[in-house]
Amino acid sequence: MSDNNYRPATILVHQGRDRDPATGASAIPIYQASTYHHQAGEAGEYDYARCGNPSRDQVEEAIALLEGGVRGFAFASGMAATGSALSLLKSGDHLLASNDLYGGSWRYLTGVLPQQGIKVDLIDTTDPAKVEAAITPQTRALFLETPSNPLFQITDLRAMVAIAKQHNLLTLLDNTFMTPLLQRPLDLGIDIAIHSGTKFLGGHSDLLAGLVTTADPQLAKRIKYFQNSFGAVLAPFDCFLLARGIKTLKLRLEAAQKNARIFAERLLEHPAVGQVIYPGLKDFPGKEEHFSQASGPGAIISFELKSEDQVNALLARVKLPIIAPSLGGVETILTHCWSMSHAAIPASDKRKMGIHPTLLRISVGIEDVEDLWEDFTTALA
Amino acid sequence: MKKSTQAVRAGTRHDKNMGGLNTPLLASSAIEYLDDSEVRYPRYFNTLNHDVVAEKMSALELAEAGLVTSSGMAAISGIFFGLLTRGDHIVFTEGLYGGTHALIVKELERFGITYSFTATDVKSIANACGPDTRMIYVESPSNPLLTIVDLAAVAAFAKPRGILTVIDNTFASPILQNPLVPGFDLVMHSGTKYLGGHSDLCCGVLVTRSDELGERFYFLQNSTGAILPPQDSWLLIRSLKTLNLRMERHCRNALQIATWLEDHPRVSEVYYPGLTSHPGHELTKRQCRDFGGMLSFRVESPGHARAVLRRLQLISFAESLGGVESLMTLPAVQTHADIPLKERERLGICESLLRLSVGIETVDDIIADLEQALG
Numbered sequence: 001m002s003d004n005n006y007r008p009a010t011i012l013v014h015q016g017r018d019r020d021p022a023t024g025a026s027a028i029p030i031y032q033a034s035t036y037h038h039q040a041g042e043a044g045e046y047d048y049a050r051c052g053n054p055s056r057d058q059v060e061e062a063i064a065l066l067e068g069g070v071r072g073f074a075f076a077s078g079m080a081a082t083g084s085a086l087s088l089l090k091s092g093d094h095l096l097a098s099n100d101l102y103g104g105s106w107r108y109l110t111g112v113l114p115q116q117g118i119k120v121d122l123i124d125t126t127d128p129a130k131v132e133a134a135i136t137p138q139t140r141a142l143f144l145e146t147p148s149n150p151l152f153q154i155t156d157l158r159a160m161v162a163i164a165k166q167h168n169l170l171t172l173l174d175n176t177f178m179t180p181l182l183q184r185p186l187d188l189g190i191d192i193a194i195h196s197g198t199k200f201l202g203g204h205s206d207l208l209a210g211l212v213t214t215a216d217p218q219l220a221k222r223i224k225y226f227q228n229s230f231g232a233v234l235a236p237f238d239c240f241l242l243a244r245g246i247k248t249l250k251l252r253l254e255a256a257q258k259n260a261r262i263f264a265e266r267l268l269e270h271p272a273v274g275q276v277i278y279p280g281l282k283d284f285p286g287k288e289e290h291f292s293q294a295s296g297p298g299a300i301i302s303f304e305l306k307s308e309d310q311v312n313a314l315l316a317r318v319k320l321p322i323i324a325p326s327l328g329g330v331e332t333i334l335t336h337c338w339s340m341s342h343a344a345i346p347a348s349d350k351r352k353m354g355i356h357p358t359l360l361r362i363s364v365g366i367e368d369v370e371d372l373w374e375d376f377t378t379a380l381a
Numbered sequence: 382m383k384k385s386t387q388a389v390r391a392g393t394r395h396d397k398n399m400g401g402l403n404t405p406l407l408a409s410s411a412i413e414y415l416d417d418s419e420v421r422y423p424r425y426f427n428t429l430n431h432d433v434v435a436e437k438m439s440a441l442e443l444a445e446a447g448l449v450t451s452s453g454m455a456a457i458s459g460i461f462f463g464l465l466t467r468g469d470h471i472v473f474t475e476g477l478y479g480g481t482h483a484l485i486v487k488e489l490e491r492f493g494i495t496y497s498f499t500a501t502d503v504k505s506i507a508n509a510c511g512p513d514t515r516m517i518y519v520e521s522p523s524n525p526l527l528t529i530v531d532l533a534a535v536a537a538f539a540k541p542r543g544i545l546t547v548i549d550n551t552f553a554s555p556i557l558q559n560p561l562v563p564g565f566d567l568v569m570h571s572g573t574k575y576l577g578g579h580s581d582l583c584c585g586v587l588v589t590r591s592d593e594l595g596e597r598f599y600f601l602q603n604s605t606g607a608i609l610p611p612q613d614s615w616l617l618i619r620s621l622k623t624l625n626l627r628m629e630r631h632c633r634n635a636l637q638i639a640t641w642l643e644d645h646p647r648v649s650e651v652y653y654p655g656l657t658s659h660p661g662h663e664l665t666k667r668q669c670r671d672f673g674g675m676l677s678f679r680v681e682s683p684g685h686a687r688a689v690l691r692r693l694q695l696i697s698f699a700e701s702l703g704g705v706e707s708l709m710t711l712p713a714v715q716t717h718a719d720i721p722l723k724e725r726e727r728l729g730i731c732e733s734l735l736r737l738s739v740g741i742e743t744v745d746d747i748i749a750d751l752e753q754a755l756g
Binding site for chain 1 (some may be wrong): 382383385386389400402403413464562579580581619622623625626627629630647695697699701705706708740741742745746747
């Protein structure tokens, strides 16, 4: 591929490199090698697989192209990506983060970072004034999710970037829910975009991966250093699968989002369903902010059933969705946030956050929406 | 279940031990014999990943039985050598894939099997059949000129005469065309193309509604051993999950590109069933859900064709088709090189004819590349 101005669907298919320079092969080979020959004792472009290899370069270039970063970094999981990016902080630093976070991030921020001498405060980032008020002389960074998981609270990224500039803070955003097709945080001034590549980017629920990218060459250099030093890198075979998944991202996401819009509208009308939280709905509270920084509502919906008995009945009887934590696969995934995605968070904290045992999250897949709805209503009957 | 649901879900064996939502990749050449099970062995095509891929393909093709082979040619040779015997006669439509053509002209005679090539209309096909004709083998849409065969009419002619009908359904994929429905006996695919879809695996598929044919193939597969390994079966299953979405986009992009090419001053002819000017347009509407992602077009001269290929930037100049990325082929020197020059010229497969496998990229980017390459 010789032109960086291609449109997203083209970049997804061709990525940074679309043919093997050595053989012309239509797919980049899986470089299943741990080390690389040093010709006449001199290291070439690659020397040791952890430091870099052509299979990993493919996905790292892909995420940088898609997000508008200078380079990308691939990790063994979304949490490895988050942890490695947060290594930019040091002992004595203070971190502010959204209080409605993915459970794994919550555990890392409240369990691991304090051990490293980093103070963390979870705050309501949907209100810039509260963020401003929480800043101390030690505050170094903002860690954000928008829409948040699972309650779809919307944080105004431009406002966060403005505050960060004023106080010289680093901004990190977990962009997993939106993918770079719907939300491009680096364009808005966010320093670091993080993805759980396990979700929409991989898309087939068959690999774990994390991705990080930044538009700042200095930050990229430091992340590269942490990636190489910690070594939580993505293996060549999973790089191949991830790159392969990315090729169909636009088709999958568009189909899933189209299904989700229909599913959310129908949930609203269903007698067993209480609240439905989805940015594509007419009265979604953060609608204006969300669509000022994202181009679509995504394919994930949270909703409350009216009783826990109904939750149990649904989970026992529904046939098509996989009942599991995770999201973003071709198959519809139904999550009981209380016991699955957010199990790491103590019950009292969950209640405080607004995550109740009646809350369900559905990651709508690419199946036919009529099949999904039929299954869902039969299970709830 | 509707097609898009089938593509994702049909055949999946959830991992009962661990609850994993995908069927595990079972790479074992020896499988413990359990009291209630059949003897399982990879060459018997009955291990976990084989079962899943066969079931998913059968669901998509509305078939009863399916088999996956190590390449499209393995499936085709399985059809010839598994179902025919000395003295049998086959009728082939013209404009077959070059590899199929080569197998026919180089090998069939040696086994005492005779054959005729005929035009693609039912009358010609019927006229080519004789008392020994045992099989009619067609490609529709054909390669590379996208000729359309009336499948229901061919099946209606063949059935009362006890002639087997076989189709290479590679170009249409099971999303667009299910030939078993109008009465074809056997459907084959080069799964390397749309089914695999990412230009990273090589396989063939056979499906049928006939128990007898299914068993015959199973026996042959077991005997000749052209099986697909579990790793590639697993990857093919992954591919099939997005087949419906990919085909929709291939079709949408191809129609737009064909329409654009039709108006281009340096393009003399465009072959795409979605164009109303295409002679098989109405027939395609009747027997297919959409018009597909393959098109061919004729440029000014062989030199112009070479120049176009040299100037391509986004589109790869490569043999194959059906991948997410757009590929262009010069059939006369690549896919159809095995067909003798005189025959090729008679068919219209000259060195000014280019074949385009339209990918799922943004259509404007593909058109921009064509525009600069056409000059």
